[in-house]
Amino acid sequence: MRRGAFGFLLFVALCVALAFLTLPIVAIFADTSPADLIRSLGEPDARDALWLSLRTSLAAVVIIVVVGTPAAYLLATREFRGRQVVVTLIELPLVLPPAVAGIALLASFGPKGIFGGLLDDAGITLVLQTAGVIVALTFVAAPFYLRQAQEAFAAVDHNLLDAARTLGASEARAFARVAVPCAGQGISAGLALAWGRALGEFGATLMFAGSFPGITQTVPLAIFAHFSTDFTAALALSAVLVIVSGALLLSVKLLGRSPMLGGGRA
Amino acid sequence: MRRTTAPLTAGAICLLAAAGCGGGDHEGSGRLVVSAAASLQQAFTDYVHTAGIDAKQSFGGSDELAAQIRQGIKPDVYAAANTTLPDQLYKDGLVGKPVVFATNSLVLAVPDGSPITSIGDLTTAGTAIAIGDPEVPVGSYTRAALERLPPDQAKGILANVRSEEPDVSGIVGKLTQGAVDAGFLYVTDVTATGGALRAIALPPALEPNVAYGAAVVTGAENPGGAKTFIDGLVHGDGAAALQKAGFKPPPG
Numbered sequence: 214m215r216r217g218a219f220g221f222l223l224f225v226a227l228c229v230a231l232a233f234l235t236l237p238i239v240a241i242f243a244d245t246s247p248a249d250l251i252r253s254l255g256e257p258d259a260r261d262a263l264w265l266s267l268r269t270s271l272a273a274v275v276i277i278v279v280v281g282t283p284a285a286y287l288l289a290t291r292e293f294r295g296r297q298v299v300v301t302l303i304e305l306p307l308v309l310p311p312a313v314a315g316i317a318l319l320a321s322f323g324p325k326g327i328f329g330g331l332l333d334d335a336g337i338t339l340v341l342q343t344a345g346v347i348v349a350l351t352f353v354a355a356p357f358y359l360r361q362a363q364e365a366f367a368a369v370d371h372n373l374l375d376a377a378r379t380l381g382a383s384e385a386r387a388f389a390r391v392a393v394p395c396a397g398q399g400i401s402a403g404l405a406l407a408w409g410r411a412l413g414e415f416g417a418t419l420m421f422a423g424s425f426p427g428i429t430q431t432v433p434l435a436i437f438a439h440f441s442t443d444f445t446a447a448l449a450l451s452a453v454l455v456i457v458s459g460a461l462l463l464s465v466k467l468l469g470r471s472p473m474l475g476g477g478r479a
Numbered sequence: 480m481r482r483t484t485a486p487l488t489a490g491a492i493c494l495l496a497a498a499g500c501g502g503g504d505h506e507g508s509g510r511l512v513v514s515a516a517a518s519l520q521q522a523f524t525d526y527v528h529t530a531g532i533d534a535k536q537s538f539g540g541s542d543e544l545a546a547q548i549r550q551g552i553k554p555d556v557y558a559a560a561n562t563t564l565p566d567q568l569y570k571d572g573l574v575g576k577p578v579v580f581a582t583n584s585l586v587l588a589v590p591d592g593s594p595i596t597s598i599g600d601l602t603t604a605g606t607a608i609a610i611g612d613p614e615v616p617v618g619s620y621t622r623a624a625l626e627r628l629p630p631d632q633a634k635g636i637l638a639n640v641r642s643e644e645p646d647v648s649g650i651v652g653k654l655t656q657g658a659v660d661a662g663f664l665y666v667t668d669v670t671a672t673g674g675a676l677r678a679i680a681l682p683p684a685l686e687p688n689v690a691y692g693a694a695v696v697t698g699a700e701n702p703g704g705a706k707t708f709i710d711g712l713v714h715g716d717g718a719a720a721l722q723k724a725g726f727k728p729p730p731g
Contacts, residue, residue, distance in 0.1 A: 423642030
Protein backbone atom coordinates (compact mmCIF):
# COMPACT_ATOMS: atom_id res chain seq x y z
CA MET A 214 0.00 0.00 0.00
CA ARG A 215 2.72 2.43 0.98
CA ARG A 216 4.70 1.35 -2.03
CA GLY A 217 1.64 2.04 -4.16
CA ALA A 218 1.26 5.57 -2.83
CA PHE A 219 4.92 6.33 -3.32
CA GLY A 220 4.80 4.88 -6.79
CA PHE A 221 1.86 7.14 -7.52
CA LEU A 222 3.83 10.17 -6.31
CA LEU A 223 6.72 9.27 -8.60
CA PHE A 224 4.27 8.94 -11.44
CA VAL A 225 2.75 12.36 -10.74
CA ALA A 226 6.23 13.93 -10.62
CA LEU A 227 7.10 12.44 -13.99
CA CYS A 228 3.82 13.65 -15.48
CA VAL A 229 4.45 17.19 -14.22
CA ALA A 230 8.01 17.18 -15.58
CA LEU A 231 6.93 15.76 -18.91
CA ALA A 232 4.07 18.21 -19.33
CA PHE A 233 6.19 21.23 -18.42
CA LEU A 234 9.05 20.24 -20.73
CA THR A 235 7.01 19.17 -23.73
CA LEU A 236 4.04 21.59 -23.75
CA PRO A 237 6.04 24.60 -25.01
CA ILE A 238 7.52 22.43 -27.77
CA VAL A 239 4.07 21.13 -28.69
CA ALA A 240 2.89 24.76 -28.82
CA ILE A 241 5.48 25.55 -31.49
CA PHE A 242 3.99 22.88 -33.72
CA ALA A 243 0.40 23.67 -32.80
CA ASP A 244 0.91 27.22 -34.08
CA THR A 245 2.82 26.22 -37.21
CA SER A 246 1.00 24.76 -40.17
CA PRO A 247 2.97 22.52 -42.55
CA ALA A 248 2.47 25.25 -45.15
CA ASP A 249 4.23 27.78 -42.88
CA LEU A 250 7.07 25.32 -42.40
CA ILE A 251 7.56 24.90 -46.11
CA ARG A 252 7.19 28.61 -46.75
CA SER A 253 9.82 29.44 -44.14
CA LEU A 254 12.21 26.92 -45.65
CA GLY A 255 11.70 28.64 -48.99
CA GLU A 256 13.14 31.89 -47.59
CA PRO A 257 16.79 32.24 -48.65
CA ASP A 258 17.69 33.74 -45.25
CA ALA A 259 16.24 30.73 -43.44
CA ARG A 260 17.97 28.25 -45.71
CA ASP A 261 21.28 30.11 -45.36
CA ALA A 262 20.88 30.04 -41.59
CA LEU A 263 20.06 26.35 -41.51
CA TRP A 264 22.94 25.44 -43.78
CA LEU A 265 25.31 27.62 -41.76
CA SER A 266 24.11 26.06 -38.50
CA LEU A 267 24.66 22.55 -39.82
CA ARG A 268 28.13 23.31 -41.17
CA THR A 269 29.41 25.19 -38.13
CA SER A 270 27.97 22.76 -35.60
CA LEU A 271 29.40 19.80 -37.52
CA ALA A 272 32.83 21.44 -37.62
CA ALA A 273 32.63 22.16 -33.88
CA VAL A 274 31.59 18.58 -33.12
CA VAL A 275 34.45 17.15 -35.20
CA ILE A 276 36.98 19.30 -33.32
CA ILE A 277 35.39 18.35 -30.02
CA VAL A 278 35.50 14.60 -30.76
CA VAL A 279 39.03 14.58 -32.18
CA VAL A 280 40.55 16.48 -29.27
CA GLY A 281 38.03 15.59 -26.60
CA THR A 282 38.06 11.80 -26.88
CA PRO A 283 41.74 11.28 -26.00
CA ALA A 284 41.57 14.06 -23.40
CA ALA A 285 38.58 12.44 -21.73
CA TYR A 286 40.33 9.05 -21.86
CA LEU A 287 43.32 10.48 -20.05
CA LEU A 288 41.13 12.03 -17.37
CA ALA A 289 39.24 8.77 -16.92
CA THR A 290 42.22 6.43 -16.73
CA ARG A 291 45.02 8.37 -15.01
CA GLU A 292 45.28 9.62 -11.47
CA PHE A 293 47.40 12.72 -11.05
CA ARG A 294 47.69 15.69 -8.77
CA GLY A 295 45.22 18.38 -9.60
CA ARG A 296 43.04 16.08 -11.69
CA GLN A 297 39.90 17.31 -9.93
CA VAL A 298 40.90 20.91 -10.67
CA VAL A 299 41.37 20.10 -14.35
CA VAL A 300 37.98 18.38 -14.49
CA THR A 301 36.31 21.37 -12.84
CA LEU A 302 38.00 23.86 -15.16
CA ILE A 303 36.91 21.89 -18.20
CA GLU A 304 33.34 21.79 -16.95
CA LEU A 305 33.22 25.50 -16.14
CA PRO A 306 31.76 26.64 -19.49
CA LEU A 307 28.77 24.39 -18.71
CA VAL A 308 27.60 26.75 -16.02
CA LEU A 309 28.64 30.03 -17.64
CA PRO A 310 25.87 32.22 -19.03
CA PRO A 311 26.29 32.62 -22.83
CA ALA A 312 26.92 36.35 -22.39
CA VAL A 313 29.88 35.56 -20.14
CA ALA A 314 31.14 33.09 -22.73
CA GLY A 315 30.86 35.82 -25.39
CA ILE A 316 32.76 38.36 -23.29
CA ALA A 317 35.39 35.75 -22.42
CA LEU A 318 35.93 34.88 -26.08
CA LEU A 319 36.24 38.57 -26.99
CA ALA A 320 38.69 39.12 -24.14
CA SER A 321 40.84 36.22 -25.35
CA PHE A 322 40.46 35.90 -29.12
CA GLY A 323 38.91 39.28 -30.00
CA PRO A 324 40.94 41.96 -31.80
CA LYS A 325 41.73 43.56 -28.42
CA GLY A 326 41.93 40.23 -26.59
CA ILE A 327 44.99 38.59 -25.05
CA PHE A 328 45.68 36.54 -28.18
CA GLY A 329 44.25 39.13 -30.57
CA GLY A 330 47.68 40.41 -31.62
CA LEU A 331 49.05 36.90 -32.15
CA LEU A 332 46.08 35.88 -34.26
CA ASP A 333 46.31 39.10 -36.24
CA ASP A 334 50.03 38.51 -36.93
CA ALA A 335 49.15 35.04 -38.15
CA GLY A 336 46.55 36.60 -40.44
CA ILE A 337 43.65 34.97 -38.60
CA THR A 338 40.44 36.88 -37.92
CA LEU A 339 37.75 35.15 -35.90
CA VAL A 340 35.28 37.89 -34.99
CA LEU A 341 32.46 38.39 -37.48
CA GLN A 342 33.63 35.34 -39.43
CA THR A 343 32.23 31.85 -39.79
CA ALA A 344 35.37 30.58 -38.05
CA GLY A 345 34.37 32.69 -35.03
CA VAL A 346 30.99 30.93 -34.92
CA ILE A 347 32.80 27.58 -34.82
CA VAL A 348 35.02 28.81 -31.97
CA ALA A 349 31.98 29.96 -29.99
CA LEU A 350 30.11 26.69 -30.57
CA THR A 351 33.15 24.60 -29.64
CA PHE A 352 33.66 26.58 -26.45
CA VAL A 353 30.12 26.15 -25.17
CA ALA A 354 29.50 22.60 -26.42
CA ALA A 355 32.80 20.82 -25.66
CA PRO A 356 32.22 20.36 -21.90
CA PHE A 357 29.04 18.38 -22.59
CA TYR A 358 31.04 15.87 -24.60
CA LEU A 359 34.11 15.78 -22.36
CA ARG A 360 32.03 15.11 -19.29
CA GLN A 361 30.04 12.27 -20.82
CA ALA A 362 33.03 10.69 -22.55
CA GLN A 363 35.05 10.79 -19.36
CA GLU A 364 32.28 9.05 -17.42
CA ALA A 365 31.88 6.46 -20.16
CA PHE A 366 35.60 5.68 -20.22
CA ALA A 367 35.71 5.46 -16.43
CA ALA A 368 32.94 2.86 -16.53
CA VAL A 369 34.86 0.58 -18.91
CA ASP A 370 35.97 -2.61 -17.16
CA HIS A 371 39.69 -2.25 -16.47
CA ASN A 372 40.16 -6.01 -16.73
CA LEU A 373 39.24 -5.79 -20.40
CA LEU A 374 41.91 -3.17 -21.06
CA ASP A 375 44.44 -5.18 -19.03
CA ALA A 376 43.55 -8.33 -20.98
CA ALA A 377 44.12 -6.52 -24.28
CA ARG A 378 47.49 -5.32 -23.05
CA THR A 379 48.44 -8.81 -21.84
CA LEU A 380 47.59 -10.12 -25.27
CA GLY A 381 50.15 -7.73 -26.72
CA ALA A 382 48.04 -4.71 -27.74
CA SER A 383 49.72 -1.34 -27.34
CA GLU A 384 47.94 1.25 -25.20
CA ALA A 385 46.86 3.10 -28.34
CA ARG A 386 45.43 -0.11 -29.74
CA ALA A 387 43.64 -0.96 -26.51
CA PHE A 388 42.16 2.56 -26.54
CA ALA A 389 40.95 2.31 -30.13
CA ARG A 390 39.80 -1.33 -30.14
CA VAL A 391 38.56 -1.85 -26.60
CA ALA A 392 37.95 1.39 -24.69
CA VAL A 393 36.21 3.40 -27.45
CA PRO A 394 33.84 0.58 -28.52
CA CYS A 395 32.99 -0.27 -24.92
CA ALA A 396 32.29 3.36 -24.08
CA GLY A 397 30.41 3.87 -27.37
CA GLN A 398 27.01 4.44 -25.88
CA GLY A 399 28.16 7.06 -23.39
CA ILE A 400 30.33 8.75 -25.99
CA SER A 401 27.50 9.01 -28.47
CA ALA A 402 25.17 10.41 -25.81
CA GLY A 403 27.80 13.10 -25.14
CA LEU A 404 28.10 13.72 -28.85
CA ALA A 405 24.35 14.23 -29.16
CA LEU A 406 24.27 16.65 -26.23
CA ALA A 407 27.22 18.64 -27.51
CA TRP A 408 25.79 18.82 -31.01
CA GLY A 409 22.40 19.89 -29.73
CA ARG A 410 23.98 22.57 -27.56
CA ALA A 411 26.02 23.81 -30.52
CA LEU A 412 22.91 24.01 -32.73
CA GLY A 413 21.10 26.05 -30.09
CA GLU A 414 23.95 28.44 -29.26
CA PHE A 415 22.88 32.07 -29.33
CA GLY A 416 24.46 34.58 -26.95
CA ALA A 417 28.14 33.80 -27.34
CA THR A 418 27.77 33.66 -31.12
CA LEU A 419 26.03 37.04 -31.26
CA MET A 420 28.62 38.72 -29.05
CA PHE A 421 31.71 37.14 -30.54
CA ALA A 422 30.79 36.45 -34.14
CA GLY A 423 28.00 38.95 -34.74
CA SER A 424 24.99 38.34 -36.94
CA PHE A 425 25.17 38.43 -40.72
CA PRO A 426 23.05 36.29 -43.05
CA GLY A 427 25.06 33.47 -44.60
CA ILE A 428 28.24 34.20 -42.62
CA THR A 429 27.48 34.31 -38.93
CA GLN A 430 23.68 34.28 -38.65
CA THR A 431 22.91 30.76 -37.40
CA VAL A 432 19.34 29.51 -36.95
CA PRO A 433 18.90 30.83 -33.38
CA LEU A 434 20.10 34.28 -34.50
CA ALA A 435 17.79 34.17 -37.52
CA ILE A 436 14.90 33.25 -35.23
CA PHE A 437 15.68 36.26 -33.06
CA ALA A 438 15.97 38.54 -36.11
CA HIS A 439 12.54 37.38 -37.33
CA PHE A 440 10.91 37.47 -33.91
CA SER A 441 9.91 41.14 -34.09
CA THR A 442 8.59 41.33 -37.65
CA ASP A 443 7.42 37.89 -38.63
CA PHE A 444 6.47 35.78 -35.64
CA THR A 445 5.13 33.02 -37.91
CA ALA A 446 8.47 32.73 -39.70
CA ALA A 447 10.30 32.70 -36.36
CA LEU A 448 7.96 29.97 -35.13
CA ALA A 449 8.41 27.92 -38.29
CA LEU A 450 12.18 28.21 -38.10
CA SER A 451 11.98 27.16 -34.44
CA ALA A 452 10.00 24.11 -35.49
CA VAL A 453 12.68 23.23 -38.03
CA LEU A 454 15.37 23.55 -35.36
CA VAL A 455 13.38 21.31 -33.01
CA ILE A 456 12.99 18.67 -35.73
CA VAL A 457 16.66 18.78 -36.73
CA SER A 458 17.89 18.70 -33.12
CA GLY A 459 15.45 15.94 -32.19
CA ALA A 460 16.44 13.85 -35.21
CA LEU A 461 20.09 14.34 -34.36
CA LEU A 462 19.62 13.33 -30.75
CA LEU A 463 17.69 10.24 -31.78
CA SER A 464 20.03 9.11 -34.55
CA VAL A 465 23.16 9.53 -32.45
CA LYS A 466 21.52 7.58 -29.64
CA LEU A 467 20.51 4.80 -32.04
CA LEU A 468 23.99 4.77 -33.51
CA GLY A 469 25.41 4.35 -30.01
CA ARG A 470 23.32 1.21 -29.56
CA SER A 471 24.33 -0.31 -32.89
CA PRO A 472 26.82 -3.17 -32.78
CA MET A 473 29.14 -1.13 -35.02
CA LEU A 474 30.09 1.06 -32.10
CA GLY A 475 29.90 -1.85 -29.70
CA GLY A 476 26.81 -0.46 -28.00
CA GLY A 477 26.28 -3.83 -26.31
CA ARG A 478 28.28 -2.64 -23.36
CA ALA A 479 30.81 -5.19 -22.09
CA MET B 480 -1.21 4.84 4.44
CA ARG B 481 -2.44 7.06 1.69
CA ARG B 482 -3.17 9.66 4.33
CA THR B 483 0.55 10.14 4.99
CA THR B 484 1.18 11.21 1.42
CA ALA B 485 -1.82 13.43 0.98
CA PRO B 486 -0.33 16.39 2.89
CA LEU B 487 2.84 15.94 0.88
CA THR B 488 1.01 16.16 -2.40
CA ALA B 489 -0.97 19.11 -1.14
CA GLY B 490 2.30 20.73 -0.10
CA ALA B 491 3.75 20.20 -3.55
CA ILE B 492 0.70 21.76 -5.15
CA CYS B 493 0.94 24.75 -2.81
CA LEU B 494 4.59 25.17 -3.73
CA LEU B 495 3.74 25.10 -7.42
CA ALA B 496 0.96 27.59 -6.89
CA ALA B 497 3.27 29.88 -4.93
CA ALA B 498 5.88 29.65 -7.65
CA GLY B 499 3.20 30.48 -10.17
CA CYS B 500 2.32 33.65 -8.32
CA GLY B 501 5.94 34.70 -8.05
CA GLY B 502 5.82 36.16 -11.55
CA GLY B 503 3.66 39.14 -10.66
CA ASP B 504 6.32 40.94 -8.67
CA HIS B 505 5.05 44.42 -9.43
CA GLU B 506 1.54 43.57 -8.40
CA GLY B 507 0.21 46.03 -5.89
CA SER B 508 3.66 47.32 -5.00
CA GLY B 509 3.31 50.33 -7.28
CA ARG B 510 6.49 49.38 -9.07
CA LEU B 511 6.63 50.69 -12.59
CA VAL B 512 7.63 48.36 -15.41
CA VAL B 513 9.27 50.09 -18.35
CA SER B 514 10.25 48.61 -21.73
CA ALA B 515 12.54 51.04 -23.53
CA ALA B 516 14.81 51.28 -26.55
CA ALA B 517 18.42 50.31 -25.79
CA SER B 518 19.56 53.82 -26.75
CA LEU B 519 17.56 55.23 -23.81
CA GLN B 520 19.33 53.14 -21.19
CA GLN B 521 21.56 55.80 -19.72
CA ALA B 522 19.02 58.63 -19.76
CA PHE B 523 16.24 56.49 -18.26
CA THR B 524 18.49 55.01 -15.58
CA ASP B 525 19.52 58.52 -14.65
CA TYR B 526 15.86 59.68 -14.69
CA VAL B 527 14.51 57.03 -12.29
CA HIS B 528 17.50 57.58 -10.03
CA THR B 529 17.10 61.36 -9.69
CA ALA B 530 13.30 61.26 -9.56
CA GLY B 531 13.33 58.37 -7.07
CA ILE B 532 10.97 56.27 -9.17
CA ASP B 533 10.71 52.58 -8.25
CA ALA B 534 10.96 51.17 -11.74
CA LYS B 535 11.92 47.88 -13.31
CA GLN B 536 13.32 48.78 -16.70
CA SER B 537 14.22 46.47 -19.53
CA PHE B 538 16.14 47.76 -22.52
CA GLY B 539 16.35 46.16 -25.93
CA GLY B 540 15.62 46.68 -29.61
CA SER B 541 12.38 48.72 -29.88
CA ASP B 542 11.07 46.16 -32.37
CA GLU B 543 11.63 43.22 -30.03
CA LEU B 544 9.97 45.05 -27.14
CA ALA B 545 7.00 45.81 -29.42
CA ALA B 546 6.84 42.14 -30.43
CA GLN B 547 6.77 41.17 -26.74
CA ILE B 548 3.79 43.49 -26.20
CA ARG B 549 2.07 41.85 -29.18
CA GLN B 550 2.71 38.47 -27.53
CA GLY B 551 0.89 39.63 -24.40
CA ILE B 552 3.73 40.91 -22.21
CA LYS B 553 2.44 44.06 -20.54
CA PRO B 554 4.90 46.60 -19.18
CA ASP B 555 3.44 49.92 -17.97
CA VAL B 556 5.45 52.13 -20.32
CA TYR B 557 6.72 51.45 -23.83
CA ALA B 558 9.35 53.87 -25.18
CA ALA B 559 10.72 53.37 -28.70
CA ALA B 560 13.44 54.91 -30.81
CA ASN B 561 10.92 55.85 -33.47
CA THR B 562 7.29 56.85 -33.72
CA THR B 563 6.27 54.11 -36.18
CA LEU B 564 6.34 51.24 -33.68
CA PRO B 565 4.28 53.01 -30.96
CA ASP B 566 1.89 54.31 -33.65
CA GLN B 567 1.32 50.79 -34.96
CA LEU B 568 0.71 49.46 -31.44
CA TYR B 569 -1.70 52.38 -30.82
CA LYS B 570 -3.59 51.57 -34.02
CA ASP B 571 -3.99 47.98 -32.81
CA GLY B 572 -5.23 49.15 -29.41
CA LEU B 573 -2.22 47.76 -27.55
CA VAL B 574 -0.96 51.08 -26.18
CA GLY B 575 -2.47 54.52 -25.47
CA LYS B 576 -1.82 57.57 -27.63
CA PRO B 577 1.96 57.92 -28.09
CA VAL B 578 3.81 61.07 -27.05
CA VAL B 579 6.94 62.27 -28.87
CA PHE B 580 9.39 63.09 -26.09
CA ALA B 581 12.84 63.46 -27.65
CA THR B 582 14.84 63.55 -30.85
CA ASN B 583 18.27 62.19 -31.60
CA SER B 584 20.81 62.27 -34.42
CA LEU B 585 22.11 59.34 -36.39
CA VAL B 586 25.89 59.58 -36.71
CA LEU B 587 28.80 57.63 -38.04
CA ALA B 588 30.66 56.21 -35.01
CA VAL B 589 34.30 55.17 -35.03
CA PRO B 590 36.74 54.16 -32.29
CA ASP B 591 38.74 57.10 -30.91
CA GLY B 592 41.88 57.51 -33.01
CA SER B 593 40.38 55.93 -36.13
CA PRO B 594 41.63 57.32 -39.47
CA ILE B 595 38.04 57.42 -40.78
CA THR B 596 36.85 61.01 -41.11
CA SER B 597 33.76 60.83 -43.29
CA ILE B 598 31.18 58.54 -44.76
CA GLY B 599 33.29 58.58 -47.94
CA ASP B 600 35.94 56.44 -46.21
CA LEU B 601 33.52 53.58 -45.63
CA THR B 602 33.75 52.16 -49.13
CA THR B 603 37.46 51.36 -48.72
CA ALA B 604 38.01 47.64 -49.09
CA GLY B 605 38.66 45.92 -45.76
CA THR B 606 36.67 48.41 -43.68
CA ALA B 607 34.39 46.40 -41.39
CA ILE B 608 31.07 48.02 -40.51
CA ALA B 609 28.32 47.11 -38.03
CA ILE B 610 24.77 48.40 -38.45
CA GLY B 611 21.41 47.63 -36.86
CA ASP B 612 19.33 44.84 -38.36
CA PRO B 613 16.59 46.05 -40.73
CA GLU B 614 13.85 45.77 -38.08
CA VAL B 615 15.42 47.75 -35.25
CA PRO B 616 14.95 51.56 -35.63
CA VAL B 617 18.69 52.32 -35.75
CA GLY B 618 19.00 49.85 -38.61
CA SER B 619 16.11 51.25 -40.60
CA TYR B 620 17.31 54.85 -40.08
CA THR B 621 20.75 53.78 -41.30
CA ARG B 622 19.34 52.18 -44.43
CA ALA B 623 17.17 55.23 -45.06
CA ALA B 624 20.24 57.47 -44.81
CA LEU B 625 22.31 55.27 -47.11
CA GLU B 626 19.53 55.23 -49.68
CA ARG B 627 20.03 58.96 -50.14
CA LEU B 628 23.61 58.39 -51.25
CA PRO B 629 24.55 57.71 -54.87
CA PRO B 630 23.65 54.02 -55.44
CA ASP B 631 27.27 52.97 -56.04
CA GLN B 632 28.45 54.47 -52.77
CA ALA B 633 25.56 52.98 -50.82
CA LYS B 634 26.28 49.59 -52.35
CA GLY B 635 29.98 49.88 -51.49
CA ILE B 636 29.16 50.69 -47.87
CA LEU B 637 26.64 47.87 -47.51
CA ALA B 638 29.18 45.47 -48.99
CA ASN B 639 31.46 46.25 -46.05
CA VAL B 640 28.78 45.51 -43.44
CA ARG B 641 29.97 42.56 -41.36
CA SER B 642 27.27 42.38 -38.71
CA GLU B 643 23.61 43.31 -38.37
CA GLU B 644 23.06 43.79 -34.65
CA PRO B 645 19.69 43.47 -32.88
CA ASP B 646 20.15 46.72 -30.92
CA VAL B 647 22.52 49.66 -30.39
CA SER B 648 24.35 47.94 -27.52
CA GLY B 649 25.52 45.28 -29.97
CA ILE B 650 26.93 47.93 -32.31
CA VAL B 651 28.65 49.78 -29.46
CA GLY B 652 30.17 46.50 -28.24
CA LYS B 653 31.47 45.53 -31.67
CA LEU B 654 33.07 49.00 -32.01
CA THR B 655 34.63 49.24 -28.57
CA GLN B 656 35.99 45.69 -28.87
CA GLY B 657 37.62 46.59 -32.17
CA ALA B 658 35.65 43.95 -34.08
CA VAL B 659 34.54 46.58 -36.60
CA ASP B 660 36.01 49.87 -37.81
CA ALA B 661 32.81 51.88 -38.05
CA GLY B 662 29.14 51.75 -37.21
CA PHE B 663 25.99 53.82 -37.39
CA LEU B 664 24.66 54.89 -33.98
CA TYR B 665 22.79 57.70 -32.30
CA VAL B 666 24.97 60.56 -31.11
CA THR B 667 23.81 59.81 -27.54
CA ASP B 668 25.26 56.28 -27.71
CA VAL B 669 28.61 57.74 -28.67
CA THR B 670 28.46 60.29 -25.83
CA ALA B 671 27.66 57.47 -23.39
CA THR B 672 30.94 55.68 -24.15
CA GLY B 673 32.82 58.51 -22.47
CA GLY B 674 35.35 59.10 -25.23
CA ALA B 675 35.94 55.52 -26.39
CA LEU B 676 34.03 56.30 -29.57
CA ARG B 677 33.95 59.42 -31.73
CA ALA B 678 30.88 60.69 -33.60
CA ILE B 679 31.11 61.96 -37.17
CA ALA B 680 28.05 63.96 -38.20
CA LEU B 681 26.28 62.86 -41.37
CA PRO B 682 25.78 65.37 -44.18
CA PRO B 683 22.47 67.17 -43.42
CA ALA B 684 20.93 65.78 -46.62
CA LEU B 685 21.34 62.24 -45.29
CA GLU B 686 20.27 62.78 -41.71
CA PRO B 687 17.05 60.96 -40.91
CA ASN B 688 14.49 62.43 -38.56
CA VAL B 689 14.95 60.40 -35.37
CA ALA B 690 12.07 60.94 -32.95
CA TYR B 691 11.29 58.91 -29.82
CA GLY B 692 7.73 57.97 -28.92
CA ALA B 693 6.39 56.65 -25.61
CA ALA B 694 2.97 55.37 -24.59
CA VAL B 695 1.11 53.84 -21.68
CA VAL B 696 0.51 50.17 -22.42
CA THR B 697 -3.16 49.13 -22.56
CA GLY B 698 -4.00 47.00 -19.54
CA ALA B 699 -0.96 48.24 -17.61
CA GLU B 700 -0.88 47.38 -13.90
CA ASN B 701 0.13 50.91 -13.04
CA PRO B 702 -1.35 53.31 -15.64
CA GLY B 703 -1.17 56.31 -13.28
CA GLY B 704 2.54 55.84 -12.65
CA ALA B 705 3.09 55.29 -16.36
CA LYS B 706 1.36 58.57 -17.23
CA THR B 707 3.43 60.47 -14.64
CA PHE B 708 6.60 58.83 -15.97
CA ILE B 709 5.88 59.91 -19.55
CA ASP B 710 4.89 63.45 -18.44
CA GLY B 711 8.27 63.67 -16.71
CA LEU B 712 9.97 62.83 -19.99
CA VAL B 713 8.43 65.86 -21.65
CA HIS B 714 8.77 68.34 -18.77
CA GLY B 715 10.71 67.47 -15.67
CA ASP B 716 13.45 65.17 -14.40
CA GLY B 717 13.12 62.89 -17.40
CA ALA B 718 13.53 65.74 -19.86
CA ALA B 719 16.58 66.95 -17.93
CA ALA B 720 18.15 63.47 -17.95
CA LEU B 721 17.50 63.13 -21.66
CA GLN B 722 19.10 66.48 -22.34
CA LYS B 723 22.10 65.56 -20.21
CA ALA B 724 22.56 62.39 -22.28
CA GLY B 725 22.54 64.44 -25.49
CA PHE B 726 18.94 64.06 -26.65
CA LYS B 727 17.11 67.09 -27.99
CA PRO B 728 13.56 68.08 -27.03
CA PRO B 729 10.82 67.35 -29.56
CA PRO B 730 10.14 70.10 -32.11
CA GLY B 731 7.44 72.62 -31.22
